[in-house]
Amino acid sequence: MSLTAKVYIVGAGPGDPELITLKGKRIIEQADLILYTDSLVNEKLLAQVKDGAIIQKSAGMDLQTIVATMVKAVREGKSVARVHTGDPAVYGAIFEQIAMLQEQGIEVEIVPGVSSVFAAAAVVGAELTIPDLTQTVILTRVEGRTPVPDREQLRKLASHHCTIALFLSATLTKRITSELMEAGWSAETPVVIVYKATWPEQKIVRTTVGKLDEAMRQTGIRSQAMILAGWALDPFLYQRKEVHRSKLYDKTFTHGFRQGRDSR
Ligand SMILES: C[S@@+](CC[C@H](N)C(=O)[O-])C[C@H]1O[C@@H](n2cnc3c(N)ncnc32)[C@H](O)[C@@H]1O
Incomplete structure (x- = not known):
């Protein structure tokens, strides 16, 4: 599936480049502009991008510049991967970016990551x-x-x-x-x-x-x-084997997907 001209906010996961979703990886590989946050986004994730893609680090840019960069790219018909560490929903500071992008009529899609x-x-x-x-x-x-x-x-x-x-x-x-x-x-x-x-x-x-x-x-x-x-x-x-066992796999416990052995 090809990308459209909009901003994809992608969770990069915690660091290990294999801990990104397949969707997040595909968006990074296909985007025209990749704008990534900070030192906790592993640059190995940016090893495979499409020919001509622009990669920019946003550390050091202010919010207005970050948003203006994304708006300009989308208005030129480009897709943007805005890459955030972990999951973007937790301390990602995405709210203010989304608000400003929406004001400018720019569509945003969020792809979660491993926090x-x-x-x-x-x-x-x-x-x-x-x-x-x-x-x-x-x-x-x-x-x-x-x-x-x-x-x-x-x-x-x-x-x-x-x-x-x-x-x-x-x-x-x-x-x-x-x-x-x-x-x-x-x-x-x-x-x-x-x-x-x-x-x-x-x-x-x-x-x-x-x-x-x-x-x-x-x-x-x-x-x-x-x-x-x-x-x-x-x-x-x-080591405390006698305590703290979940009821979910207890043989006497019945739930929606399994009848407990003792209740049959
Ligand atoms: C701006 S917050 C971003 C959190 C991120 N959205 C997440 O879901 O992990 C940055 C903080 O997240 C934590 N953090 C992010 N990545 C980490 C990692 N790989 N190992 C430990 N802590 C991490 C640290 O507390 C760090 O100060």
């Missing part, structure tokens, strides 16, 4: 929702220079004692610890820091709420890190 939160869970071998432990994951960030609404401050979200995934918060670890502890989390609660998940330089650091800041200082990680916190990240969870 770093799920890539990080995969590389640490974790399920973020463990039966009887937590059935909720909160994706958030800690307030730094960019404000977070008061009702979404970490200490308030953490009152749910569920799994929490923190984006954009690598330099704010003291604050993470104090807010989680204010919410009643124990200092022993497991935390995993994943730096550049799925990249060759990936680092995985297992620590606890109480030791998070020290771990961060020791490893020197200051950015490009996903912080996963909560008991679902307990490295010993797999």
Whole structure:
């Protein structure tokens, strides 16, 4: 299927160039203009583009210039792949781009990607929702220079004692610890820091709420890190065979697609 003259916002995935959707890959290969965000978009994804395609990095461009570049290309009948790291719907800053493109009558299609939160869970071998432990994951960030609404401050979200995934918060670890502890989390609660998940330089650091800041200082990680916190990240969870088994595959549990053995 060939592309039309519009903007395709494509999720590039977390880094590993095989972690992009087939659709996202095809759009990059066929687009006339490829405009990609930052250092977390793997340039290997741009190895196969069509002859004459223009590739531009948007880091360093302001929003007006980014949008004007895309509008000009579409008005010239070109297709644009606007490539964002991970999944564009999470901290992708796509809202303002879409609003300005719509104002100019430019059609936009979004192609999802693998967010770093799920890539990080995969590389640490974790399920973020463990039966009887937590059935909720909160994706958030800690307030730094960019404000977070008061009702979404970490200490308030953490009152749910569920799994929490923190984006954009690598330099704010003291604050993470104090807010989680204010919410009643124990200092022993497991935390995993994943730096550049799925990249060759990936680092995985297992620590606890109480030791998070020290771990961060020791490893020197200051950015490009996903912080996963909560008991679902307990490295010993797999050894506790008697607990936390999902009902979905329990032989006595009946659901829409399977009759439980004991209920036949
Ligand atoms: C601007 S946000 C973009 C998030 C992206 N849309 C996603 O779904 O992963 C950038 C932040 O995402 C996280 N991040 C993105 N890619 C990552 C990766 N490969 N490993 C760890 N964290 C990553 C980091 O917290 C980083 O500061």
